[in-house]
Amino acid sequence: MSNSAPLLRRIAGAARESIEFELNGQRCSALEGDTVLTAVLTNAAKLRESEFAGAARAGFCLMGACQDCWVRLADGERLRACTTFVEPGMRVRTGP
């Protein structure tokens, strides 16, 4: 699997409205009901970089406990990707 291939694989719920959002300046597509985490990781292979080693991270517990999926929006707002639903036009940044 190449480094940029999406991490998550959808197996259900394909018949939903699609939602357009922006990931690092690129237009991307997600589905209604996706969390920000799902929206990003069905398009890419990381959510953020760790503050210390700068290593790629993609969340861990998916239930709001580990806090390893906080991402930044283009306007500086921070949100927890596993418990926030993606919204049309959201501009998500996964890099520094």
Add this chain to the structure above:
Amino acid sequence: MTMSSKSFVVVGAGPAGMRAAEQLVAAGQRPIVVDEGSRHGGQIYRQPPAVLQRERSDLYGFEAARASAVLDRFEALRPQIDYRPETLAWQLETNTLQLLHAGRTRALPFDALILAPGATDRVLPFPGWTLPGVYTLGAAQVALKHQGCLIGPRVVFAGTGPLLYLVAWQYASHGARVAAVLDTARSSAKWLAAPRLLSRPAVAAKGAYFVARLRMMGVAVHGGITLLEAEGGERVTALRWQAGGTAHTTECDAIGFGHGLRSETQLADLAGCAFDYNELEQAWLPRRDAAGRSSVRGVYIAGDGAGILGADAAELSGARAALAALEDLGTAVSAPERAARIERDLQAHVTFRRGLETAFAPPPRWAVDAPDELIVCRCEEVTAGELRACVRDTGTHEMNRLKALTRIGMGRCQGRMCAPGASRLLAHAAGCELREVGRLRGQAPIKPVPIAMLHEQAPSTVVPEDQDD
């Protein structure tokens, strides 16, 4: 004070919280149910967003009927419940909870509080566990149930505990290629072997069924293994592991792992509840009586947040705690026969749980084997070697001191992910028993909250300077 003016608050809308609310409604109360989730169900019966229509049998497998019973009951009672989803209880002080919803906080005083916060995976990490594609077993389930996604097309499931086999089977039956199931405990044929597990024969049979089905599907199932390293640069590409002195490499796109569950206890801690060390759980848990009363008057604890007993037991302990709260506040005729029956039923779960924890014990040599370069705290990237050096240099043997010195447990997760590993490393390095290193104290806010929210609250709590004039 009239009967109806008592304020009953339940935190958590999983099996325990839902049954507690039902019991309170049955007694004529209108409980407030606060839950972080967007829909009721908790983690075990997590429901997908309404737009993602899924069959219950597809979501919950063998537990579909049980899930439907409790989910539908709560739904039917909604008009009689003040249900507050997407709400975080982040502080608890002097019989008042602080709630965060939609960026705003408000105080919620209570007469009786039933804490049903549930549990998360108990994680004993291995090198490479921070790589994209490595998730907890619980996360693997949430991805599937809540988002209709697999954590990857080719997955290794590792660690130990009943969830290991359940999740592996769920993934295999949803089209994932399960590359291997690797159990750090000895034998995967343990389901029917341990006498205590036969205290709940139907559950033991299901466990044995998962193992048999996985084998029939051609999935490699190994017991008594040691996890060595998740390999990969930007994402996981393989898992190295060892069995009987031989090293193996299994290629994969994702890893789901965990070593049983650990209770969420932060709110009980903030409430000032007494804690005791629990040998079976190898953890400090809030003290409570058979009915769920904590050491603090008006605070009750139910479900997996009071020690791991599973979803079925959570329904029972939720109802039992509600009965206790009603009785203590004098708001219902006591129901001693029903209460006694619930307590008796719960005892079977305790026996079963002892069997499970024995059969799926977390790896006893974990702290001995963990390499110095292992990242133990994924928030602050504190390594096993740094923890050992700190113990060596300072002689500390207490968790909160270790936290002050190394920042372990000081990150955003507040020790939820690192505490099981860090406490074991500390005990081993200091040459003492796990119970002797103590536990990380809970701190408010128990999860990150926006500073703007605290600011919004200021006008009502800060006395203006000219007030004294």
